[in-house]
Amino acid sequence: xxxxxxxxxxxxxxxxxxxxxxxxxxxxxxxxxxxxxxxxxxxxxxxxxxxxxxxxxxxxxxxxxxxxxxxxxxxxxxxxxxxxxxxxxxxxxxxxxxxxxxxxxxxxxxxxxxxxxxxxxxxxxxxxxxxxxxxxxxxxxxxxxxxxxxxxxxxxxxxxxxxx
Amino acid sequence: xxxxxxxxxxxxxxxxxxxxxxxxxxxxxxxxxxxxxxxxxxxxxxxxxxxxxxxxxxxxxxxxxxxxxxxxxxxxxxxxxxxxxxxxxxxxxxxxxxxxxxxxxxxxxxxxxxxxxxxxxxxxxxxxxxxxxxxxxxxxxxxxxxxxxxxxxxxxxxxxxxxxxxxxxxxxxxxxxxxxxxxxxxxxxxxxxxxxxxxxxxxxxxxxxxxxxxxxxxxxxxxxxxxxxxxxxxxxxxxxxxxxxxxxxxxxxxxxxxxxxxxxxxxxxxxxxxxxxxxxxxxxxxxxxxxxxxxxxxxxxxxxxxxxxxxxxxxxxxxxxxxxxxxxxxxxxxxxxxxxxxxxxxxxxxxxxxxx
Numbered sequence: 001x002x003x004x005x006x007x008x009x010x011x012x013x014x015x016x017x018x019x020x021x022x023x024x025x026x027x028x029x030x031x032x033x034x035x036x037x038x039x040x041x042x043x044x045x046x047x048x049x050x051x052x053x054x055x056x057x058x059x060x061x062x063x064x065x066x067x068x069x070x071x072x073x074x075x076x077x078x079x080x081x082x083x084x085x086x087x088x089x090x091x092x093x094x095x096x097x098x099x100x101x102x103x104x105x106x107x108x109x110x111x112x113x114x115x116x117x118x119x120x121x122x123x124x125x126x127x128x129x130x131x132x133x134x135x136x137x138x139x140x141x142x143x144x145x146x147x148x149x150x151x152x153x154x155x156x157x158x159x160x161x162x163x164x
Numbered sequence: 165x166x167x168x169x170x171x172x173x174x175x176x177x178x179x180x181x182x183x184x185x186x187x188x189x190x191x192x193x194x195x196x197x198x199x200x201x202x203x204x205x206x207x208x209x210x211x212x213x214x215x216x217x218x219x220x221x222x223x224x225x226x227x228x229x230x231x232x233x234x235x236x237x238x239x240x241x242x243x244x245x246x247x248x249x250x251x252x253x254x255x256x257x258x259x260x261x262x263x264x265x266x267x268x269x270x271x272x273x274x275x276x277x278x279x280x281x282x283x284x285x286x287x288x289x290x291x292x293x294x295x296x297x298x299x300x301x302x303x304x305x306x307x308x309x310x311x312x313x314x315x316x317x318x319x320x321x322x323x324x325x326x327x328x329x330x331x332x333x334x335x336x337x338x339x340x341x342x343x344x345x346x347x348x349x350x351x352x353x354x355x356x357x358x359x360x361x362x363x364x365x366x367x368x369x370x371x372x373x374x375x376x377x378x379x380x381x382x383x384x385x386x387x388x389x390x391x392x393x394x395x396x397x398x399x400x401x402x403x404x405x406x407x408x409x410x411x412x413x414x415x416x417x418x419x420x421x422x423x424x425x426x427x428x429x430x431x432x433x434x435x436x437x438x439x440x441x442x443x444x445x446x447x448x449x450x451x452x453x454x455x456x457x458x459x460x461x462x463x464x465x466x467x468x469x470x471x472x473x474x475x476x477x478x479x480x481x482x483x484x485x486x487x488x489x490x491x492x493x494x495x496x497x498x499x500x501x502x503x504x505x506x507x508x509x510x511x512x513x514x515x516x517x518x519x520x
Contacts, residue, residue, distance in 0.1 A: 075203045087284070088206035091200060091319035091327040094334070101331060104325075108332055111393020114325025116336045117306070119313050122320050 003028035072096045131160060165234050167245050171489055175252060175275030175292065178480065180472040182295020186463045187345040187411045189383065189476070191293040192253075193301045195309055196285040196328045196337035198319040204329035205282050210265055213282055217266040220281045222268045223315050227308065233277065244494070247485035253292065259283045277308065284329050285337070287312070296407060298340060306396075325392065335357035335392030340400055341370075341385045342407050347460040348381040348417035349410075358413045367406060381452030386410075422464055433461030437470075441512045445498070445520045446505035451482045469515045478511060 001089075003010045014120035040043050045096060068080040077089030079097050088094070102112050141150040177190045198204060202216055225235050238246060238259060246260035255269045259280050267282035280288040287310075306319065319327040323333040333339070349355045359369060370385045388399045407430040421429050436457035440446075459475045461467035480486055488495050491503050491509050 075207050077207060085206070087206050088204060088328045088331065090203040091198060091321070094321055094324050094327055105331055105334070105392055109335065109392035109394075111335075111390070113393055114321075114322055114335045115393055116325065116338075116395035116397070117309075118308070118325075119318055119320050121313070121317065122322075126322075155352045 001026050043157065070097065070100075131157060134160070165236055167236075167241075167248060168489065170248075170252065171273075171486070173275075173440065174473060174477050174480070177276060177292035177294045178473065178476040179294055180476060182293055182297050183292065184296040184411060185472065187344055187346070187414050188296040188407070189294075189345055191295065191297045191301050191340070191342050192290060193298070193305050193338065193340045194288055194290040195305055196326065196333045196339075197287040197289065197309070197312070198285050198327060198329070199287075200317045200319045202286065202319075205263065205284060205286055206329060208282075213265045213267075216286050217268065217282050218285055219316070221268060221270075223312055224279045224281070224287075227311050229272070229277070229308065229311075231272035231274055231277065231369060233272050233279065235268055235270045237266070237268045239266060239268075240262075244488060248489060251483040251485050252482065254278045255280055256283060256288070259288075270284055277304070279308075285333070296342060296404075297410075298342070298404055301340075302396065323411060332389075333391050335390075336394070336396050336399065338396050338399065339387055340403055341387035342403060343383050344386065344407070344414075345382060345456065345459060346384060346410070346414050347382040348421050349414050351421065352417050354413065354417060358410050365415060367403065380449055381456035383452070383456070387500050418460070418464060429460075429464070430466050433457050433464075433466045436461070437467065440508050442509065443505045445501045446482075446508060447501055448482060448484070448504070451504065451508065452479070455479055470512075474511075474515075481511075482508060495517065 001010045002008070003026060006028060010026035011029050068083070069078065070092050071078045072089055072097075074092040075089035077093055079100055082088055082093070082097065088097075121124050134153055138150055138153040138157065141147075141153060173376065177192075180189075182188070182190070185493045199216065199219070202208070203212060205213065205216075208216065223233055224233060225442060227233065236249075238249075238255065241249075245262075246255070249269070250257050250260050253274060254271050254275060255278065259267060259269065259282075263282060263284075265282065267280075269278055269280045271278040276292050278290045278292075280290070289305055289308060291301045291308075293301045293341040321327055328334045328337055346355060347357070349358050367386050368389050370387070388394075388403055390399070394402075436454040440454050440458070442452075455475050455478055458467065458470060459472070462470055462472055462475065484495075484500060487500060487504055487507065490507065495503050
């Protein structure tokens with residue numbers, strides 16, 4: 001098998017299997033080293049370099065320059081710095097760098113949306129927002145004299161309140 | 165807290181009392197958490213780290229838990245003491261040697277719960293269990309997480325879940341690892357085949373000491389990779405499914421070995437005990453390999469006198485920091501290998517261990 005970057009025989013094979021889908025990268029040792037994917041001695045895998053490699057692959061040609069200079073107003077972190085270090089600077093970075101992060105998350109996790117535990121405080125806040133939204137809809141339904149719809153909304157609001 | 169107090173003790177998770185202890189050594193779950201509106205550790209100034217440490221320390225030391233936690237400030241510890249805690253798996257190598265500035269860990273008497281502050285993430289919660297105990301480990305860590313969440317506001321995002329310094333942990337922030345002892349699959353060279361079962365879902369195999377460590381003595385750690393888009397329950401179910409399959413392969417291989425190669429297996433175990441009882445120099449790699457054979461011998465009833473928890477104790481005590489604490493002096497290179505051999509020799513001779 002030949003290296004994806006040059007014609008040398010590929011000796012480094014990265015295989016990643018997520019949700020039964022297999023992805024393979026085949027490189028010769030020189031190209032793998034050039035991408036910092038394999039350490040010199042018996043060290044740990046270079047995670048930042050791997051991340052950077054994955055990010056680099058995702059981004060393709062376009063828009064490379066614009067996001068690299070993007071900086072977070074909260075922590076001052078630049079996207080280029082994240083690419084070099086593999087660590088984000090603060091929680092706000094997820095929002096600031098969202099456009100560049102989503103393809104990376106898709107690559108790492110095969111998903112961009114959280115499933116699972118949600119803090120109680122956050123659940124309550126979300127439920128409040130949902131209730132406020134329903135109240136608005138109820139008002140609108142009454143205003144438009146859509147009484148069947150209004151009754152349905154009223155029952156829904158009641159049931160949500162009793163759950164609380 | 166005087167750490168020497170821990171020396172003669174064995175964390176509950178090392179006592180081989182848990183389910184499926186013949187194959188599964190231990191279960192570990194960790195959660196990565198950060199405070200809302202604060203920079204992640206690597207980006208925080210000394211002042212911010214001090215503030216975060218104080219806030220989290222205050223919270224975790226006041227938690228009302230059945231097993232109270234004691235807090236240790238890591239930056240005040242000598243390197244040997246830090247290494248000692250790493251070997252006991254109470255703190256990570258990262259917290260011990262890589263991170264700088266104010267940081268600490270709170271753990272309980274059982275050494276089952278450990279909460280690390282100012283690690284790569286501001287808070288890393290960890291629960292350890294003996295044997296295969298994913299559900300009970302999850303229940304405990306989830307409970308502690310709830311208690312902390314009631315007092316502090318975590319960095320949480322509607323779409324991305326719990327926000328972490330590294331995007332590989334974002335979402336649930338949960339990494340569950342199961343440590344397996346697979347000597348029969350190793351001996352019969354079926355280990356590769358067994359790990360094919362892992363490819364069904366995205367799981368990672370590592371050596372005994374986690375990331376970057378080599379698998380030695382047939383000990384393997386299996387953990388989930390994905391943290392975003394898969395709930396905690398579903399990630400745990402995936403691991404359980406794979407572990408169940410690997411346990412079955414390992415047990416089949418063990419009974420086949422006993423049936424077909426009893427004599428050479430017996431010889432292997434007897435030689436391992438003999439070497440441990442008489443060698444005068446011993447590296448940690450060799451200790452691992454030999455104790456792995458002893459552990460197999462105990463399970464297959466080829467060996468009477470050695471109780472399973474003792475094997476775990478010897479594993480722990482033959483690690484560099486433990487050994488130096490036991491011997492009461494700093495040791496390196498040859499001196500350490502000689503001390504290790506001396507220690508193992510005396511412990512095994514005490515038992516008068518011999519094979520059946």
